[in-house]
Amino acid sequence: MSNHSIIRITRELAELQKSTDLSLAVACRDVDVRNVKAIIIGPPDTPYEFGFFEFAVKFGRDYPGKAPTVLATTTNGGRCRFNPNIYSQGKVCLSILGTWRGERGEEWSSAQGLESILISIQSLMSSNPYENEPGFESANDEADKKNQKDYVAKIRHETLRITVIQRLEEYLGISPSGAVLPTAPAVGEDSDNDLDSLDRELLDESSVVFDPFKDLCKRRFLWYYDSYLLAISKAKTEVFDGKAFPRMPFESTGNCMDGRFNYRELERRLKLIRTTLDAETERWAQEGLSSKSKESSVAANLQRQYEQVVESYKRDKSVTLDIELVDKNPFVWAITYFGRPMTNLDGGLFRIKLSFSPRFPEEQPRAKFETPLFHHRIAADGTPCYTSARPEDAKSHIEAIIEALEEESPPYDPRTIVNPEAAKLFWGSPEDKKLYNRKLRRAVQMSTEG
Template sequence: MADQSIIRITKEIGEIQKNSDLSLAVAFRDRDVRNVKAMIIGPHETPYEFGFFEFSFKFHKEYPRKSPTVTCTTTNGGRCRFNPNIYSSGKVCLTWRGEPGEEWSAAQGLESILLSIQSLMSSNPYENEPGFEHANDTSDKANQRDYVAKIRHETLRISVIQKLEDILGITSANDSPATPIEYDPQTDGLDLDDSSAIWEPFKDLYKRRFLWYYDTYLEAMKDAKKDVKDGQVFTRMPFEGGSNAMEGKFNYTELEKRLQNIKISLNAELDRWATEGLSAKNKDTTVPVNLSRQFDQIKESFKRDDVPHNVELENGNPFVWVITYFGRPMTNFDGGMFRIKLHFSPRFPDEQPRVRFLTPVFHHRVTSDGILCYIPNANRCEDVKQHIEAIFNALEEENPPYDPRTQVHPEAHRLYWGGAEGRKIYNRKLRRSVQRSMEDF
């Protein structure tokens, strides 16, 4: 008889992965389902906004009767305490770990734990400190402000910038030398506690999300620099002590430079993809053959569509597609014509396409430099047609639900959801970009 705990864990992981949640991700190695890596993206309008926070879960054989062991691994090597309830040692204190009436229940699961942790990442995390309700009003308000300020700085420095530098192999003068993180299939199945096994299942996700949120990171830094100065020392909180603290100095000028270098490195990666792709094409390997076949099928399907979209290969390279998108009648895109470039990795579909508008457009799902925020079907990530459909749907969605996790163009986002007057201004800006799009052809 199959292990019931394994069945339960596998089901819970599958449900999270199937939902394509934009703020949660989970992964495990095929032969080690009891050891799970999870990622939480910091919530909007908090000092954790769009930071990448990783956690390790170790599920016991008694699960779900016994809760899993949860450890935060985004701690800057045990030097940073990101929350009163998330220690620099990695310990995570949740309410079900001892409060009367709030003990662990077998009805809970992986997703509920992640959501509980995410709820700790609030706009005022100082409130998570036990005894907060009895704090002195005057000193308390100052501590709250100072605590939020340093969490915002360290979220950007450690969970975003340092994380991407490690992945890309960028060495910073003020942090430990970085080594590119690569997945080695030869280490698959090794225990997660084995430090010799480098495993980074969210590497591609981090790169794509960084490009989505780049403008928001820059805007957050610009706003923060109004309140703190470079070299200003972090304020120690009453509940911090010894190594279980968040020590350091503000230096947003340096962080901006490092953020920009990451963007440059990610753009350069696309050139390497194209070069590697041509080499793979010449060797007639699986990925270019698959992409070429899908290209031919999609090109033929466009010919049969009522709207005359078109697709071409750049320099005959099956890893670089250029789509000509014609705005659908009776929408804000009516009369527009946009060129959209799709870059494919030689490791597609393990690495997902990156999509950029070559024709400028003012849209709440498109960054200022053309990166499109779209959500493909997680169960069909190898199907390029469903990627293209998701791209068009992201542009043409008439009444999208408010979702700050898709905030990739701060100005457009504020206007779109800024009331009737803001929506009018947004629509005018979008229509102007549509009218100008024809000038590029």
């Protein structure tokens, strides 16, 4: 591969990794920029909503003169076709990739890149994916309309089952039955991605054990947990458990999405994942104390950061914070935030727990509001939705939490909505917004009554 090609790929990866786009993430091993892993988080208001869809991208030596090869790896071991254009064997049919015939001007050009490829794939994940099937425009009869509805229903189910639940169970080392596995799977081993059935020319052995999105998916699961439950609650009113998935006209044996609806089971597994994740966060505290006793570099780093952050906020008069370590453990910070004057939070007193992993910053901290607060960026269980500009810097996490909390006129972005009830009011009618503000102010008042 030429130096020009390597420089181009490296630049594209860096730009994507610095991007604030919450829907895309990419990673590669430092020694091999030709083999890239990418994850697309399913768009809101579609049957793919907040699912984790992974792809393997291989750049040839002639890139960018020729498009890279792209393979979908979230296929339930080659058994699930998530889209008319994303096959169960992993093939992604797009004119930009040269894997599908397209109109003139839709083919690959060197002006395009990895981001445009991922956005094109993401565009397939629409509210009506049936329309991606060739011949859709001429199909308007009642049977076709029923197929469209049925197709959406089974994609929603399998998005939850395969891309979210199976993935998180694998990460956490729990079986679908709820039993704890004897040993956690090796990093990168994913029951959804049975690589034996895929093109070995595309995936080398090193990439099989490379799983860079583990922590990202765990954090996003915590963000979107209530949305997953809401999707299940809605779906249970539309389909009956035990009903077989109807097969679509374009599906065939070996390239389809077969199965049965079982939302009651998915709900049970989803709640177990949440419980297990919470227990994992609690274990960090004990692991942290052990790490501190061994005088690890992570413990020393967090202790130093804690001391610097405390001093910094003593000098910063624009915000009032009290920060202390829980049980003198540098891996657990107790933050008391005092609502800024002249805002809806004025007079409030909110306790936030910030838990750090002994593997920080590879595993990002998990924050939780222990004081209830009705807010569209704070889940009902207290999990805040925020992104840190400097993931390795503890102060950056605190700043990002406060910024998300205090932002008065945020742009509407459903990817940052972690409290569906609050969001519906915040972006609803004027009367809805008034009700939102009343609920928020009531929470602020109650924050000092304990």
